[in-house]
Structures are given as structure tokens and as C-alpha cells.
Amino acid sequence: MVTLTLPDGAARTYPAGVTAADVAKDISKSLAKAALAARVDGELVDLSRPIERDARLEIVTIEDDAALELIRHDLAHIMARAVQELWPDVKVTIGPVVEHGWYYDFDRAEPFTPADLELIEKRMREIIARRDPVRTEVWDRERAIRFYEENDEPYKVELVGMIPEGEPIRMYWHGDWQDLCRGPHLVHTGQVPADGFKLTHVAGAYWRGDHRNKMLQRIYGVGFRSRKDLKAYLDMLEEAARRDHRRLGREMELFHMQEEAPGMVFWHPRGWTVYRTLQDYMRRRLDAAGYKEIRTPEVVDRKLWEASGHWDKYRENMFITEIDEEHANEKRVNALKPMNCPCHVQVFNQGLKSYRDLPLRLAEFGSCHRYESSGSMHGLMRVRGFVQDDAHIFCTEDQIEQETAAFISLLGSVYRDLGFESFDIKFSTRPEVRAGSDEIWDKAEAALEAAVRKVTDDFEIDPGEGAFYGPKLDFKLTDAIGREWQCGTFQCDFVLPERLGAEYVGADDKRHRPVMLHRAILGSFERFIGILIENHAGRFPMWLAPVQAVVATITSDADDYAREVAATLRAAGLRVETDLRNEKINYKVREHSLAKTPAIIAVGRQEVENRAVAVRRLGEKGQRVMPLAEAAAALAEEATPPDLRRA
RNA sequence: GCCGCAGUAGCUCAGAGGUAGAGCACUCCCUUGGUAAGGGAGAGGUCGAGAGUUCGAUUCUCUCCUGCGGCACCA
16 A cells, blocks of 8 residues: 655555556546646656555646646647658657747658648647547567667667666557657647647757757747637747847847848947947946956967967857968968957066056957857847957956956946846856866865855856866846846956966066956847847837937927027937928827837927927827926936946 | 748838839928828839849749858857
8 A cells, every 4th residue: 555645735545556547536526637647756757657655646737837848748749640640751759848838850851831830730639639548658678679660760769779777768659659758748638728839930950959960850839728828928929029139220220231241230320329328338337347448459360369279179260361462461361359368368468467466357348250150140149240348357366256256246237237137147167178277176166156155146057067268157137028148257267378378476476377267248249239129129228229319390480499409408418319300290209209219309389488398208108398407407317327327 | 050931122021934013111392280100293123143944034943142940059
């Protein structure tokens, strides 16, 4: 007999080998019907799994957090079944659950078309309506391999071979369709909400994620508990599409890109205003935090890249320049810098440094170029030419902790100023293959951890994910619609100072290697502006908005006054434009609202007479009439960058 | 880089083996209108680039470029 403890604390006794399905049936008919799977001592298992020992037992129903995963997992199988019913010669591979849904990779000679997806979706609904029972058996390896060889499923043969010794090889059947799977699964296909899923798209994906392997076809689907949840998700996707920075960038005339310079940005006046405003802000923050700004060359002889190690490891990502042979009076191969660090070491190396000079924080809005692979570029988010808010802190090992803590504090303050309230920290520790002694790794990891813990205990450790040259912290912020973006980074480096011969004279009058801390807060201005655009859906806070106010006339009688209003606001430090066109105020309001101008200032005969303005704020319906001086003061206050407002 | 899809006016898109069309935007004219599109007229395209098939290609075929969705990559 086994004793099963239910979540409400009740204990029930059953013969050993009882299943959760039996228990659910025993408790109530409705529970038996609603049961999807079970949790035995916290482990999610099939309802049909025999229970041999005393355990805590929970019956999982659709309300349970785990239900979504179960549903999506079954949807993956149902989809694979539908595909093989429609095209029996398609080979199945793997089909895991991912965020919002699942995918399944297939090997098929012809590409799946959008029409195929509709066919598959239809067949899936049929399979759900069939209420095919799900059953499972544990097989031994030889039998499973033989089975898949006989059924001509080579990928499954490979998968069976990869299952570690001692782990059960679990075979599942949905009706008469079979798949290898860790489980657990629902009781029958009818438990999947038939109107809660949708196949979204097809994409190529390498077998086992390795680009040397065959490219398979991956069909993605999203699945939820109900039609309502599905719709909410699809609405969210639409919202994300509305916020797409590539679209807003064009509509708001911020920037463009064209095929003569793939991955490079042409910044337009408005976009460049945002860029400059952000850069000016960062410059003030770095100045205040004790950084010294420098500027280093963008085109540098390969010799330096050889010395730094980039030529060896990263050459395929570097733009290499050669002077046209006919005109060259010297034979040199240069590279556009992909990173600023080697150049910063050159600045450090000028003149003998003392321990009294440390920590030396060298900052540069460094213009970098990386030859990113064609398929990886994406709007402003992944480009080939970009500017980092880069800096390198040269310090002693003993200074790592205080510098780390100061950096995290600066980063948090910057993120808050830019409208991101929270961020996550990931701490990557020493990898297998690494440079530097264990002593120095111990010291650096301990310093980073101690510094992080001063701020929060809530961080993720990624063991072995550090760079070969040192441990690192990555900072991820969350945007207004819940997406995460990795922006900030902080990396200890014991290697580059060595390679490039950086040293300082210590208090002991001997020469020492400084530690180099690579760090960035925004990452790249290009990408960060992309994130800002999407986060604000184009509605920048006043201080970042390219045009902060438009003075629009109602009739041409107010033209002179409108110019005066604009001049007054400009004198108050605002970025102002006038709209004196022969158009109705409705038209102007609509246009400037769509352009996401934070303040529309309408002036007509009444305003001229009263020396007033009618201010309409973006997103609000009405307007407020107020004296010009008052409006200028209020808008100027709001347009002040957050750091200057504090000062 | 790989798989799939796409590229036609500034933008969004329609179209067909016989050298192109809509809406919005743009220019001009009329309209001076009080908070999200007033009316009229006009201009605008080497149909991504190159090659091939054809009497004829923007349309069919191939190659390339760029973009999009993923995969791989991201020091």
C-alpha cells in the first residue's frame, strides 16, 4: 500500500501501483475529467504513471501553471502527427515547448507553404476532435532503435542513441501515431483547447542547432488555454509591430538605411537630435562619475590587432582596408576597429603610470565597425557600424570591487533616468578554457559577487559562461511590453593588459599589470535608441523628443505671434517648430499628433489678444489655455534632462 | 553564412507575356477654418541589378544585391 498526501493535507491510502488517474476518479468524477497530468513529489508525470511509493500527489488541471506547458507539448505532437498524416514521407525530429508555444522540426524535401500551414492546422483540429488516447511505454534502447530503423526515422534513431544510460526511453502514442518523448502528456488529444492555438510561421533551422548539419524546416505554433488568451497574445504581437523601431524610424523621420551601406545608419535631423541628446546626457554622467573622455582612431594597422589577438580570433568579423595599390606610397593593411579596447591601452601606455593614477577610467563614444553576417542584421538592433558608450577602467585587483559597485550604481541610475525601472543581472564565471591564474580568477569573481550583492541578491549565475579573459556581468532591462534587452556589460580582463604590455609602478616601486574593466551601459547608441523607440512606442519623453513643441496657427492673422511664441520657447531652451501652413487646425493637430510631438501649441486671434497659448499635450484630448510665460517655464522644466533637473 | 518569403511612385499595396494603377504623401489653386484628414487640379515609376528564353519580359528562368521571418553567429 502507498499513502498519498494531497495538497489540502488529506492522506489517502491505495494499493502500490495506483495511478493518479485512479486517485482523481476516486476523489470525484469532475476531477477525473479535468485531470491533465499529475505531480508526484513535485515531478510532473503522466496521469497513467503507476505510483509505487508514498508521495505527495497533486492533480494538474487546466488552471495549473504547468497546464500550458502540457498543452503546448501535446500540440507539438499533434502537429507532427498531422504533418505525417498529410505527408507520410516527412521525417520527424524534435518538437519542444518554447515561450508562448512550441515548434517542431521536420525533414521534408519541399518547403511548407502558408497554405500547408492551414491544412496542418485543420488536420490538428480533427485530431483533437478525435480525442485520441495517449499511452506510453518504456522501451530498451535496442528495441527503440530497431523500431525507428524499421520506420525509417533516422533522426529518432540518432535521438535514442543520445539518451544517457540509465534514463528511461519513453515511447508515446497519440492514437496510433508514435513519438519518442520524455513526457508527460495529456490523457487524450481532446484535452487540448481546439481554439487556443495557431500555427504562426515556418523557418529553417539546423538539425541539433549545428550549422554543419542539414537544415530542417521548423514550424512554429502558439498555444494557450483559450481563444481569449490566444487573442490577447496576437494583440500583443500587433502592439509590438506598431512599436517596431524600423517602422517608427521611417514614419518619424529619424533615420534610414539603404542597400549601399547595409547595416549602417543614415541619421536624419530628428533622429540625430535624439542621438545627440542621449550622448550629451551620457557624457555628463560619465564626466560626473570620474571618467576621462578620449578619442582614438577608427582605422588602425593590423599589427595592433595581431598584438591584441583580434586578428587571430575575430578577423572574419572585421572590415579590412587596403590602400589602392596604384596610389599607395606605403604598403599597409588596416582594419576598422571592431572594439576600442586595444586603442585605450595605447592611451594608457603613453607615459609611465603610477598606482596613484589608478583607477584610470578612459571613456570613448567609440565608433566601431563589425562585419556582421548578413542574416543577423536587424534594423538598429544589430548593425555593422555603431557607437558604443564604451570605457575601460584600468585598476588594481584590489580596486575591482569598488569599481564594480560604482558601475552598477551608475548603470541603475542611468536606466532609471531613461525610463527603465528594473534590470536583471547575470554573472558569468570562469570557463573551462581560460587565461589567468586561479588566484586572480578567485579574486575577481569574489569582487564582482561582493559588489553585486551590495545592490541585490537577486541575480543569476551562469557558470562557465565568462569570457576566456575574465568573469563578467551582463545587465538586462525590461521594456514597457515586457521584453528583455541585454544592454549593459561589465567584464574583467586579465589578458589584454598583458598582451599589450600595460603596466604601472606600484607603491613597492615594482612594475605591475593593471586589471582592465571593459564596461558599457547603453551598449551601442544605435541599438539603445531602437530600444527607446520601441519602449516609448515613439512617444519619447519630452527631454528626448526630437521636436518638443510645434506652434500651430489657427488663422494666418496669428503668424507673427506664432513666430514670437516659438522664439520665446526656443529662448527657454526648447526645440520648437512652427506650422504656419494654410491648413485647418484639425489637420495640423492630427499631423503633429501622428508625428508624436509632445506639445502642440495652437495660437489664434484669442491667443494673440491675450498673449496666451493653447497647449495640447500628446495623448490628451483637450487643451489648456495659459499665459505664454507660464507655458514656456513649464515646458522648459519638463524638457530638462533628468540629471540636470536633479542638479 | 543557411532555409523560406519578398523587392512595382516618398509610404502602403494592387496588377498582367504586348513597356503600369489606387489610396495617402508631394506641388499648385480655391478655402482663414478653434483641436485627429475642407475642396479641386497636377506632377511623379529604367517595375532591386545583370544575364537568358521570347517577335516582345516589369511579368517566365537563372545569378547577384537588399530586406523580412527564423536558424547559426554576436569577441
